[in-house]
Amino acid sequence: MSLAIAATLAFSGAAFAQEQTVTIATVGPLTGGIAHIGKDTENGVRMAIEELNAEGTTIGGKKITFVMQSEDDAGDPKQATTVAQKLVDKKVSGVVGHLQSGTTIPASKIYYDAGIPQISPGATNPKYTQQGFNTAFRVVANDGQLGGTLGSYAVKTLHAKNIAVIDDRTAYGQGLAEEFTKGAKKAGANIVSTQYTNDKATDFNAILTQIKAKKPDVIFFGGLDAGAGPMLRQMKQLGIKAKLMGGDAICTTELPKLSGDGLIDDQVVCAVAGGVAPSGKKAMDDFNTAFKKRYGHDVVIYAPYSYDATMTLADAMKQAKSTDPKVYLPFLAKINHKGVTGTVSFDAKGDMKNAALTLYTFKAGTRTQIEVVTK
Known part of the structure; x- marks a missing residue:
């Protein structure tokens, strides 16, 4: 070589x-x-x-x-x-x-x-x-930050007095519903019904019929958009006028497709665990x-x-x-x-420091930002 x-x-x-x-x-x-x-x-x-x-x-x-x-x-x-x-x-x-x-x-x-x-x-x-x-x-943000903010918002901004809670028994849905309930009770709400389902369910008529009798101002759903879509359609069919609140998993651009004509303007209020201030x-x-x-x-x-x-x-x-x-x-x-x-940037546990939350609703089938909240 x-x-x-x-x-x-x-x-x-x-x-x-x-x-x-x-x-x-x-x-x-x-x-x-x-x-x-x-x-x-x-x-x-x-x-x-x-x-x-x-x-x-x-x-x-x-x-x-x-x-x-x-x-x-x-x-x-x-x-x-x-x-x-x-x-x-x-x-x-x-x-x-x-x-x-x-x-x-x-x-x-x-x-x-x-x-x-x-x-x-x-x-x-x-x-x-x-x-x-x-x-x-x-x-x-974690559920404590997100659920607590939604619970407080339901009472202080939406002026809800009677609230029904549904969770899908997953770690996500249950945890979020628990934190929402804490926040809502702390703000003075009355939880009139607590119902359970699962993350594969699409028929909520029995649960919603029970809830309708309680005349809630808000229904909180700890679950996914795949459940929230059918739930909104069935709420409309049953004549339930309450607002539907939930976390980031229902706050998706797919929700209008999943709910069809069941999605009424301003009926849904949801929060995404994240968001940017105007500067970002x-x-x-x-x-x-x-x-x-x-x-x-x-x-x-x-x-x-x-x-x-x-x-x-x-x-x-x-x-x-x-x-x-x-x-x-x-x-x-x-x-x-x-x-x-x-x-x-993370704290000692691995959670986000100064975690932001973004509140949304839906108008004309489009997710629309309400405000960004920094916790």
């Missing part, structure tokens, strides 16, 4: 050694009744990965190629833990997910045991960050424009948060000069990342 060829091979080997593939996983319900929300989350991660690769990210002197690994947990806790173990075995560098509290909480123990950072773009149950896992983070509106508008150009449709709900979660993981890696989870995790805990949804 000539010296020239040997030198060329050595240079090529050195160049190759300076390149690294880093896998960031995203997990959510890609099948089932809320697959559209899971796909929205996946699309946000993909946008971030594509941008990071386009800008030519370098970490610790190595050219990084980010790869997205998407997994479907189908909104099922058992499948969520199976997927989590698969990702641990794959040795992914970070996880954006899971989407729902009921899947995020059981999966979080598996990521914690493996030391893999996890940022949920949608799980709001307070229990997620109360387990003492230093790998668990979220980029949205341009960044969010720019993201929404780029998202529509990339995918051909509007953001459903969580794409900006999964995008920010991905960028936050990458930012922590850059600051740590390492993609090794145990090396960049301390930097993630102290991060101050300027994202499209606002500044991402």
Whole structure:
């Protein structure tokens, strides 16, 4: 072998050694009744990965190629833990997910045991960050912040005196309904009925008939848009004039399609765990424009948060000069990342500092912002 060829091979080997593939996983319900929300989350991660690769990210002197690994947990806790173990075995560098509290909480123990950072773009149950896992983070407000705000708003702004509560018995629905009830009672409301369903139900006539007799001013639903749509149609059929309130999972751009002619202007009041102040509106508008150009449709709900979660993981890696989870995790805990949804910064538990909430209603079939509240 000539010296020239040997030198060329050595240079090529050195160049190759300076390149690294880093896998960031995203997990959510890609099948089932809320697959559209899971796909929205996946699309946000993909946008971030594509941008990071386009800008030519370098970490610790190595050219990084980010790869997205998407997994479907189908909104099922058992499948969520199976997927989590698969990702641990794959040795992914970070996880954006899971989407729902009921899947995020059981999966979080598996990521914690493996030391893999996890940022949920949608799980709001307070229990997620109360387990003492230093790998668990979220980029949205928790149920205590969101439910409490809705409960207070129902009484103080909507002047509701009598309120009925329905929850779908999932970790998300139950947790949100409990926090709403606390907030509403604290503000002086009377809870006239508490009813239970499940996250697969679409027939609420029996529950709503019982509730109608109580003449509530507001019905609060701790559940998903896939249930809220039929519920609104059945409320109209039964002549129930009460407002329907709920959290981020009913506050989607799909709700008008799911509810059909059951969606009456200003009847729904919902809150999204996130939002931007007027100063951040341009960044969010720019993201929404780029998202529509990339995918051909509007953001459903969580794409900006999964995008920010991905960028936050990458930012922590850059600051740590390492993609090794145990090396960049301390930097993630102290991060101050300027994202499209606002500044991402975590408290000691992994909850968002200064979490924002956005209150919405629907007018002429379009989700319309009422106001942004910072907790």
